Amino acid sequence: MAVDVRWATTEDAAALAAMLCEMAVHYRQPPLAAERALAAARKWLAEESPAYPHFALAFVAGEVSGLASVAIAHPGIDLERLLFLKDLFVRGEARNAGIGRALIGFLADHCRRHGIGRIDLTTEDWNEGALRFYARLGAERHGQKIVLRLSGESLAVAAKP
Template sequence: MAVDVRWATIKDAEALATVLCEMAAHYRQAPLDHGRATATARQWLDEESSAYPHFALAFAGREVAGLASVAIAHPGIDLERLMFLKDLFVRDSARSKGVGRALIGFLAGYCLDKGIGRIDLTTEDWNEGALRFYDRLGAERHGQKVFLRLSGEALKAIAGY
């Protein structure tokens, strides 16, 4: 299967929304309203900086096949920036067809072109498929960090709301 990967633009809002809705269902979240997801995707893509795009989309033929959501952080090791891969998701219909590898390859090429020294990511400890995928790519497991989250009431309390 030929896979084309590119940075998403506002013209890709519908495609991004399609993947976001399928991703929510896959992770057993409440279903997303496709219209609301499209409007949100359009807003996000309209606000994206051309210097640091945040969504890469993979297409197989004319169909959207997956996404990578990333952020660039400063500074990294030796003053090299780092890319944080927040989400990598491949639609069920495109699994095991090279879409995830194409997305990661696209991101790796971007990093090398822009002087970004590494890609950091997390995955759930129960997600054996993702762990095998990243192992095959040569990802190193770093157990020295603890993943923490501030959200909901804790976020409000810290902000003084």
């Protein structure tokens, strides 16, 4: 099966929106309204810089089958940029068919061609399939970091002077 992975463009808004809706359900979130997801996808894709795209999509036979949402961060203490993989999602019926591997390969190749030294990512502790997938790729667990979040009220409090 041939998997076509590419950076999403504004023409891919409907495909991105469909993946966002499916991903919300998979990650145990309330279902997203399709119109809201499409509006967000259109907005995000229109705002992207060609130098730092944010979404890679995987297609099989013209149908969207996978999504990678990324951010590229500039140098830290090692003076190498890093690609942060926020989400990697493959549709349920397309899992275990090489789509996740194709997305990671696409991202790793992008990193190597653009001098990006590593890919960092997180996954839920309950997501055994993801943990096995990343272990097969050779991903190392780093217990040095604790994930913290500012959202909702805490974000509003942090925004106040």
